[in-house]
Amino acid sequence: MKMFYGLILLVGINSMLNDSGGSGTPIGRLRQVQKTPESVIAVYDSGKARVEIFKSGIVHLTIQRGDDSRKSFAVIEEPEELSRYKIDSDKKAISVSLKDGAVKYLPESMNLSYVPQNSSNQLDLIGIQFEGSGLVATFDIHGARNFYGLGEKTLPYNKYGTCDTMWNSDFPAYSAKLDPLYESIPFLLKADTSGAYGLFFDNTFRSVFDVGASDSGKLVYKSAGGALELYLITGKNSTEIVQRFSELTGKMAMPPIWALGYQQSRWSYYPEEKVLDLARGFRKREIPCDVIYLDINYMDGYRCFTWSPKDFPTPKNMLDTLHDLGFKIVTIIDPGIKNESGYRVHDSGVKEDVFVKSPDGKYFAGQVWPGDCVFPDFFNEKTRKWWGSQYEFLLDYGVDGFWNDMNEPSVFNGPNKTFPLDVVHRLDVEDHTNSTGKNATVTHAEVHNVYGMQMARASREGLEKLEPDERPFVLTRANYAGGQRYAAMWTGDNFSSFAHLKLALSMFLNIGVSGQPFVGSDVGGFIGNPSAELFSRWLELGVFTPFFRTHSVWDSKPREPWAFDSASMEVNRGVIERRYELLPEIYTAFRDASENGLPIVRPLYLDFPEDQEAYNISDEFLFGDNLLVAPVVDSGTASREIYLPGRHSGDDVKWRSFYDGEEIQKGWQSVGAPLGKTPIFLRDGTILLTQSLIQSTSQQADTLILKIYGTNSAKGSSYFDDGETMSYKRGDFLVWNITYEYTNSHGILNFDREGTYQPRYRFLSVDVSVLPEQRGRVPAHKAVMKTSDGRELVGEITDIRNGVVRVTFPFTTEVRSIVVE
Ligand code: MIG
Numbered sequence: 001m002k003m004f005y006g007l008i009l010l011v012g013i014n015s016m017l018n019d020s021g022g023s024g025t026p027i028g029r030l031r032q033v034q035k036t037p038e039s040v041i042a043v044y045d046s047g048k049a050r051v052e053i054f055k056s057g058i059v060h061l062t063i064q065r066g067d068d069s070r071k072s073f074a075v076i077e078e079p080e081e082l083s084r085y086k087i088d089s090d091k092k093a094i095s096v097s098l099k100d101g102a103v104k105y106l107p108e109s110m111n112l113s114y115v116p117q118n119s120s121n122q123l124d125l126i127g128i129q130f131e132g133s134g135l136v137a138t139f140d141i142h143g144a145r146n147f148y149g150l151g152e153k154t155l156p157y158n159k160y161g162t163c164d165t166m167w168n169s170d171f172p173a174y175s176a177k178l179d180p181l182y183e184s185i186p187f188l189l190k191a192d193t194s195g196a197y198g199l200f201f202d203n204t205f206r207s208v209f210d211v212g213a214s215d216s217g218k219l220v221y222k223s224a225g226g227a228l229e230l231y232l233i234t235g236k237n238s239t240e241i242v243q244r245f246s247e248l249t250g251k252m253a254m255p256p257i258w259a260l261g262y263q264q265s266r267w268s269y270y271p272e273e274k275v276l277d278l279a280r281g282f283r284k285r286e287i288p289c290d291v292i293y294l295d296i297n298y299m300d301g302y303r304c305f306t307w308s309p310k311d312f313p314t315p316k317n318m319l320d321t322l323h324d325l326g327f328k329i330v331t332i333i334d335p336g337i338k339n340e341s342g343y344r345v346h347d348s349g350v351k352e353d354v355f356v357k358s359p360d361g362k363y364f365a366g367q368v369w370p371g372d373c374v375f376p377d378f379f380n381e382k383t384r385k386w387w388g389s390q391y392e393f394l395l396d397y398g399v400d401g402f403w404n405d406m407n408e409p410s411v412f413n414g415p416n417k418t419f420p421l422d423v424v425h426r427l428d429v430e431d432h433t434n435s436t437g438k439n440a441t442v443t444h445a446e447v448h449n450v451y452g453m454q455m456a457r458a459s460r461e462g463l464e465k466l467e468p469d470e471r472p473f474v475l476t477r478a479n480y481a482g483g484q485r486y487a488a489m490w491t492g493d494n495f496s497s498f499a500h501l502k503l504a505l506s507m508f509l510n511i512g513v514s515g516q517p518f519v520g521s522d523v524g525g526f527i528g529n530p531s532a533e534l535f536s537r538w539l540e541l542g543v544f545t546p547f548f549r550t551h552s553v554w555d556s557k558p559r560e561p562w563a564f565d566s567a568s569m570e571v572n573r574g575v576i577e578r579r580y581e582l583l584p585e586i587y588t589a590f591r592d593a594s595e596n597g598l599p600i601v602r603p604l605y606l607d608f609p610e611d612q613e614a615y616n617i618s619d620e621f622l623f624g625d626n627l628l629v630a631p632v633v634d635s636g637t638a639s640r641e642i643y644l645p646g647r648h649s650g651d652d653v654k655w656r657s658f659y660d661g662e663e664i665q666k667g668w669q670s671v672g673a674p675l676g677k678t679p680i681f682l683r684d685g686t687i688l689l690t691q692s693l694i695q696s697t698s699q700q701a702d703t704l705i706l707k708i709y710g711t712n713s714a715k716g717s718s719y720f721d722d723g724e725t726m727s728y729k730r731g732d733f734l735v736w737n738i739t740y741e742y743t744n745s746h747g748i749l750n751f752d753r754e755g756t757y758q759p760r761y762r763f764l765s766v767d768v769s770v771l772p773e774q775r776g777r778v779p780a781h782k783a784v785m786k787t788s789d790g791r792e793l794v795g796e797i798t799d800i801r802n803g804v805v806r807v808t809f810p811f812t813t814e815v816r817s818i819v820v821e
Contacts, residue, residue, distance in 0.1 A: 026046060026130050027044045027046055027047030027063070027065055027130065028044045028045025028046045028047065029044060029045050030042060030044055030091060030107050030108055031043045031044060031045065033089055033090060033091050033094065033107055035082070035089065037081055037083070038052055038078075038079040038080065038081060038082060039051060039052045039079065039082070040082070040087065040089045040094045042094070042105070042107035046066065047063070047064055047065045047066060048062075048063075048067070049061065049062065049064075049105065049107060049110065050062045051089075051096065051105055052079035052080075052082075053079060053080050053082065053096065053098075054075075054077050054079055054080065054231065054248055055244055055247050055248060056098070057098055057100065057233065057234045057235055057244050058232065058233050058234070058244055058248060059096055059098070059103045059114075059231070059232045059234070060079065060229075060230070060231050060232075061125075061228065061230045061232065062227055062229055062230075063110060063128055063227060063228040064226075064227030064228070065130060065227070070427070070442070072202050072229075073204065073447075073450045073453065073454070073480060074200075074202055074248075074480060074482035075202060075231075075248055075249060075482070076248070076250045076482070077247065077248050085097070091108070092106070092107075092108070093105065093106055093107075094106075098234055099117075099234075100116060100117050100118075100234040100235055100236055101114055101115055101116035101117045101119075102115050103232060110125075110128050111124065111125055111126055112124065112125035112230075112232075114232055116197065118195055119194045119195030119196075119197075120142070120143070120194050121141070121142050121143060121144040121190065121192070121194055121195060121197075122140075122142045123139060123140070123141060123142065123144075123190075123197060123232075124139060124140040124142070125137060125138070125139050125230075126138055126139065126140050128228060133224065133225045134222065134223055134224045135222070135223050135225075135226075135227070135228060136220065136221070136222045137220070137221045137222075137228050138219075138220050138221075139218060139220075139221070140217060140218060141190070141212065141217060141218065141219050142217075143217070144160075144190050144192065145160050145192065146158055146160060146190065146191055146192040147159040147160045147188055147189065147190050147191075148188075148189045148191060148238075148509070148510055148513055148603070149198070149510055149513050149514045150164050150185065150186070150187065150188055150209060150514065151183055151185025151186075151187070151479075151511055151514040151516070152181050152182060152185070152479075152489070152491060152511055153179060153180075153181070153507065153510055154175070154178055154179060154181065154503060154507070155176075155177060155179055157506040157509070157510070157618035158615070158616070159188065159209070159211045159510075160212050161211065161212050161213055161216075162209075162211055162213055163208060163209070163213040164180070164208070164209045164211070165179055165180040165206065165207070165208050165209075166180060166184035166186050166206065166207045166208070166209075167180045167184065167206045167448065167449065168180070168182055168184055168408040168448060168449050168478045168479075168480075169182065169408055169416075169417070169418075170182060170406065170408050170417060170477075170492075170493075171493075172492075172493040172527065173493055173494075173526075173527040173528075174492070174493065174494070174495075175495075176500070176503050181491075181492060182408055182452070182477045182478045182491075182492045183477075183478050183480065183489060184204075184449040184479075184480055185479070185480065185481045185511070185514040185515065185516070186200065186201040186202070186207060186209070187199070187200045187201075187245060187481060187514045187515065188200075188201075188209060188211070188219075189238060189242070189513050191238040191241075191605055191609070191615065193610055193612055193615075195236075195237070196235065196238040197232065197234055197235070198231075198232075198233030198241040198244070198245055199219075199231070199232060200231040200233065200245060200248070200481065201223070201228070201229060201230055201231075202230075202231060203225075203226045203227065203228070203229045204226070204446060204447050204449045205223050205224040205225040205226050205446055206223070206224040206445070206448070206449075207221065207223040207224065208220075208221070208222045208223075209221055210222070224445065225445060225446060226446065231248065233248075238513070238605060238606055238609060239598065239606050239607070242513050242597065242598055242599070242606065243596055243597050245514075245597070246484075246515050246596075246597020246598075247597065249481050249482035249485075249515055250482050250484065250485040250515075251485070251594050251595070251597045252484045252485070252516070252593060253471070253472075253485065254471060254590065254591065254594045254728065255473055255488065255518065255590065256401075256470070256471040256473055256724045257583075257697045257723030257724065258291060258328045258400070258696070258697045258723070258724075259290075259291070259473045259488070259547075260290075260546075260548075260583065260586055260587060260590065260697070261288070261289065261290025261291060261548070261579070261580070261696055261697050262288055262289045262291075262542075262548055262549075262576045262579055262580075263289070263290060263291035263292075263330075263547075263548060263549035263550070264278065264282070264291070264292055264293070264549070264550055264560065265292070265295065265330075265522075265549055265550060265551035265552075266293070266295065266550075266551060266552055266554075266556075266559065267295040267297075267551070267553055267554045268294065268295035268297035268298065268554065269292065269293075269294065270294075270297040270298060270308070270312070271308075271310070271311035271312065272311065272312050272313070272315075272318045275292060275294070275322070276321055276322070278292060279322050279325045279327050280325065281560060282695075283325055283326075283695060285561075285562055285569070285573070287561050287562065287569075287573045287576055288576050288577060288694065288696060289327070289576070289695075290327065290328055290696045290698075291327065291328045291329070291330055291400075292328075292329055292330075293330045293331075293332070293403065293549070293551065294329065294330070294331045294332065296332055296334070296369055297311065298311070298312050298331060301370060302334075302338070302369035302370035303337075303338045303340075303345065303370055304333050304336075304337060304345060304390070305333070305345050305390050305391075305393045305394060306345075306393075307397075315397050316397050316398065319398035320398065323398060326695060326696040326698035326699060327698075328401065328698075329398070329399050329400050329401075330399070330400060330401040330402060330403050330473065330475070331394055331399050331402060331403065332402075332403045333391075333403065333404055333405075333459070334369065334404075334405050334406040334407070335375050335376060335407050335451075335455055336366070336368035336370060336373030336374075336375060336406065336409075337349060337355070337370075337373055337374050337375065337376065338372070339363075339365050339371075339373055339374045340370075340372075348386070349374070349376065350363075352382065352383075352386050353382075354376050354377060354382065354383040354387070355374040355375060355377060356374070356375045356376070356419065356423055356424070356444075357377075357423070357424050358422070358423055358424070359422050359424055364419060364420070366412070366413055366414045366419070367412040367413040368406060368410070368411060368412060373411075375409060375419070376455070376458070377426055378451065378454035378455045378457070378458045379425040379426060379427050379428070379447060379450075379454055380425075380426045380428050381428050383426075383458070384454070384457065384458035384461060384462070385461075385462070385465075387458040387459070387462060388458050388459065388461050388463065388466070389462060389465075389466070390462070391459065391462050391463055391466060392466055395463075395466055395467065400473065401472070401473030401475070402459055402463070402472075402474050402475070403474075403476075404452070404455050404456055404459055404474060404475065404476045404477065404487065405477050406477070407451060407452035407455045407477060408448075408451070408452060408477070408478045409451050409452070418444075418448065419448070421443060421444050421445040421448075422443055422444065422445070423443065423444040424441050424442075424444075425441060425442050425443070425444065425447055426440060426441050427441065427442060428440070449480050450480045451478065452476055452479050452480070452483075453476075453478070453479050453480040453483040453486065455476070455478075456474050456476040456479065456483060456486040457485075457486045459472075459474045459476075459486070459487070460472050460474050460485075460487065468726070469725045469726050469727075470724065470725060470726075471724060471725070471726065473488070474486060474487040474488070475487060475488050475490060475547070476488070476489050477489065477490065477492055481514070482515070483516065484516040484518065487518075488518035488519065488520070489511070489516060489518070489547075490520045490521060490522065490547060490549065490551075491507050491508075491519070491520070491521040492522075492526070493522075493527060494521055494525050494526050495525045495526070495527050495528050496525030496526075496527065496528030496529055496530040496534060496556075497534070498534060498537075498633060498634055498635050500521075500525050501534065501537060501538050501541065501631075501633050502618075502633040504521035504538075504545075505601075505618065505621065505631065505633065506618035506619070507519075507521070508520075508521075508599075508601045508621075509599070509601065509602075509618060509621060511599075512599025512601050512602060512603070513599060513603065513606070515597065517546060517590075517593040517594075517597075517598070517599050517601075518546050518593075518600075519545070519546055519547055519601070520546060520547025520548060520549055521545070522549065522550070522551040522552065523535070523538045523539055523541075523548070523549060523550040523551070524550055524551075524552060524559050526551060526552055527552075527553050527556070528556070529557045529559075530559075531635075532564035532568040533568075533635060533636075533675065534635065535559065535564065535568070535572070536568055536571045536572055536575065536675050536676060537631070537632050537633070537635075537675070539572055539575045539576065540575050540631050540632065540678040541678075542579075543575055543576070543578050543678070544601065544621070544623045544627070544629045544631070544678075546590070546600045548579060561573065561576060568675075571675050571676040574676050575676055575678075577693055580693060580701075581690045581691060581692075581693065583691060583697070583701075584689040584690060584691055584704065584718050584720070585624060585626070585627070585689055585690070585718070586624070587718075587719060587720070587723075588624065588689070588717065588718050588719045589623065589624030589625070592624065592625070592719075600623065600624060601621045601622075601623060602624075603617075603621060603622075604617050604620060604622060604628075604643075604645045606622070607622055607645075608645040608646055611645045611646060611647060613643055613645065613647075617643055619631070619633050625683075626682055626683055626686040626688065626716070627658070627681070627682055628644065628645075628655065628680070628681040628682070628683075629679070629681075630642040630671075630678075630679040630681075631678055632673045632678070632679075638672060638673060638674045638675070639670050639672050640670070640671065640673050640679060641669070641670055642668070642669060642670075642671050642679055644666045644667060644681065645666070646666050647667050653683055653684070654666075654683070654684035654685075655681045655682070655683065655684065656682050656683075656709050656771070657680075657681060658680035658681060658682055659677070659680070660772065660802070661709055661771040662772060663684065664681060682709045683709075684709060685709070685713060685715065686710065686715070687707065687708055687709070687714045687715060687716025687738050687739075687740055688706070688707040688709060688716065689705075689706060689707075689718040690705045690706075690707060691703060691704050691705060691761070692705065700760045700761070701761060702761065702763055703761060703762065703763040703764070703765050703811075704759070704761045704763070704764050704765070704811060705766075705767065705806075706738065706749070706764070706765070706766045706767065707767045708740050708747075708766070708767065708768060708769075709771065710740060710771070711742065711771060711773060712741070712743075713739070713742070714739070715737070715738065715739045715740065716737075716738045717736060717738065718735070718736050718738075719733065719734070719735050720733065720734045720736075720757055720759045721733040721757050722757070728757070731755065731756065732756060732757050733755040733756075733757045734753065734754070734755040734757040734758070734813060735754040736752070736753055736754075736813075737751075737752040737754075738750070738752070739752075746819055746820065747768055747819070747820040747821075748817060748818070748819050748820075749766065749818040749819075749820075750817050751815045751816055751818075753813060758813055759811070759813070761811040762810070762811055763808050763809065763810060763811050764785075764808070764810070764812070764815065765798065765807065765808040765809075766783070766795075766806070766807050766808075766820070767804050767806050768783070768804075768806075768807060768820050769804055769805050772803075781821060782794070782795075782820070782821050783795035783797075783807040783809075783818060783819065783820040783821075784818070784819050785809045785815055785817070785818045786815075786816050786817045786818075786819075787812060787814040787815055787816060788814045788816050789814050791814070793809050793810065795807035795808060795809045795818070795820075796809075
């Protein structure tokens with residue numbers, strides 16, 4: 001991917017001794033500045049700096065020792081032709097003017113400055129030191145005090161004043177202060193009312209972000225090795241920056257719709273009869289559920305790609321029955337392969353030579369669940385193909401999706417619970433070039449943070465190959481920037497407490513702006529036992545969590561929605577039902593995220609960048625474009641303080657209660673929130689798309705129900721496809737843009753259709769007078785649908801409840817308009 005024009009003669013490291021430039025670095029003095037079609041390169045005695053532009057708005061600055069380069073694991077874009085931009089370069093300065101600001105690199109001092117167009121917060125790289133094998137880069141942040149992102153992090157929500165480490169780590173029952181955790185996304189978003197920028201440090205070694213913690217005016221970035229690989233992402237606001245970051249590193253693929261349903265997990269449900277009982281338990285009690293998870297006990301002695309002959313003697317029958325009951329099954333798969341000859345996965349891996357090796361050329365072995373294990377080296381294609389093909393075993397039984405755990409990697413007896421740092425990974429040759437073009441290995445120290453992402457990649461690519469027309473579902477615990485392309489992720493082994501419920505949400509918000517929309521936490525907390533109240537409250541958040549799964553440790557008490565008392569079962573059923581009623585909105589939010597890269601669970605500041613208050617709120621969020629959710633994250637309360645944004649921004653947003661359409665004032669206030677009644681709000685002017693109840697996505701809902709939350713006008717849009725195959729990529733989808741106008745005592749809905757997909761609803765209902773001020777005003781004497789094929793259908797009033805009138809028609813995508821009078 002990266003080609004260098006003008007080979008540089010490597011000068012020995014000794015040149016640093018008589019080195020005057022580059023603040024004492026082993027890079028030496030500036031020799032010359034050269035240009036290629038895509039880059040400007042400053043050549044030093046024994047290193048170089050390179051400036052490139054990605055995706056109009058991203059400046060990529062590399063400062064490195066030597067001449068090696070490695071293909072990024074995260075970045076999927078190519079640099080653009082520099083001729084498209086205004087660039088001046090000479091030995092004094094390389095200056096780039098972009099729409100949102102000016103970036104200047106000074107080759108002599110190795111400093112960089114970014115002067116945004118509309119912000120007081122300039123950013124300057126004021127020093128870079130290469131120390132030992134590592135580097136330290138210091139930035140003057142010019143008074144900026146609001147930083148977000150950095151992926152899966154505990155610590156305070158606003159990263160200013162924190163020190164965060166990138167080193168994928170397995171820490172069960174982590175505390176709210178523990179760092180690092182399972183995944184690393186070295187992307188930092190500065191965002192405040194004056195403007196925003198993003199900093200992506202695409203260096204996969206252990207690294208640390210000291211965001212004003214040691215020196216209140218500085219961001220200090222340290223990495224244990226490699227180069228400064230800085231992508232400075234400019235844009236007019238944080239929304240644009242997050243979008244550009246997702247263009248650079250890729251977007252979530254559209255998941256199968258069943259992965260949006262409610263999911264039930266436990267370490268572990270076994271044996272077979274227990275799993276079947278669980279499934280029947282949901283159906284018997286009419287609590288919707290789509291997926292059951294099998295944790296490590298389904299395997300034979302924890303050997304991947306096997307079934308326990310004792311506890312799962314007839315897996316095919318079990319899966320058939322579960323499918324008949326409308327469930328999908330996800331099984332866990334760990335990277336550790338039992339080091340045992342005679343075990344077919346081990347033997348074929350040895351034959352194909354896919355396992356990670358120590359420097360002495362022998363396989364590295366470490367202890368995990370199966371005992372002594374060897375580990376696939378997911379960094380090369382041969383191994384990834386081998387790994388991917390293993391899934392055929394489980395697919396043949398009918399398993400639907402896969403859960404990759406322990407892939408930090410976590411090794412019970414490894415140094416620091418992982419691989420030794422000198423373990424050798426074999427890269428794809430084309431991913432790593434040096435002057436000889438041959439060096440295709442790296443040490444674990446360099447790529448530790450990417451191991452989990454490459455495992456998820458191997459899993460996804462394998463499934464795509466085995467079942468090309470199915471959308472894979474892969475869940476991963478460890479990940480790196482760009483990993484949203486391969487898998488959903490969950491926040492690992494959290495704890496049953498209200499503090500962790502609150503923490504889960506603030507983690508989702510930062511993970512979301514770091515490019516990963518498909519995220520969730522173990523509902524109820526993995527370790528410990530939630531009270532009935534905590535569990536119901538966590539389910540309430542779960543309804544609006546992209547990945548919605550209850551999961552708990554092996555010694556936890558039962559945690560099915562009915563496991564507490566009958567009153568709480570009723571609450572839990574109602575909460576889970578809401579997920580299914582809102583599925584058209586939720587599915588549409590997934591579609592939007594897969595196209596625009598924005599989070600599904602979205603911090604308020606993304607949509608309200610001028611509202612100062614929005615930057616401090618980590619216990620409320622926007623869900624998709626229309627909803628604002630303020631879950632209760634404290635115990636023993638039936639109300640909460642909420643903040644409705646838009647007060648300072650001069651824009652004309654108005655908020656309404658989801659439940660009765662009442663208008664709610666902007667700003668701070670207290671609202672009622674009894675158990676099961678999550679505070680949910682909508683933007684005034686929304687047509688909300690909901691559906692009648694189903695018990696799982698394997699059923700077709702009877703009725704699509706439009707709810708109009710607008711006085712004089714409203715709009716809504718919804719995306720539909722078959723929910724499981726790739727045919728949407730061939731155009732088989734439907735996007736409906738719907739508008740509503742109220743004039744002359746008529747309400748008129750207009751439907752605009754794109755795509756050919758035919759949803760199989762039987763009825764289309766419209767709740768015409770959700771808003772209190774419309775009750776009586778739209779009495780719905782008569783409602784008439786006109787279709788594009790010239791039909792006129794008279795709607796039937798099927799319900800009048802609390803003054804809300806529901807009119808119902810046969811469902812047809814030919815609908816052009818509905819007039820209510
Ligand atoms: O060492 O598979 O985070 O969800 O239940 C523990 C057993 C291994 C850790 C995962 C958790 C899972 C558990 N696993």
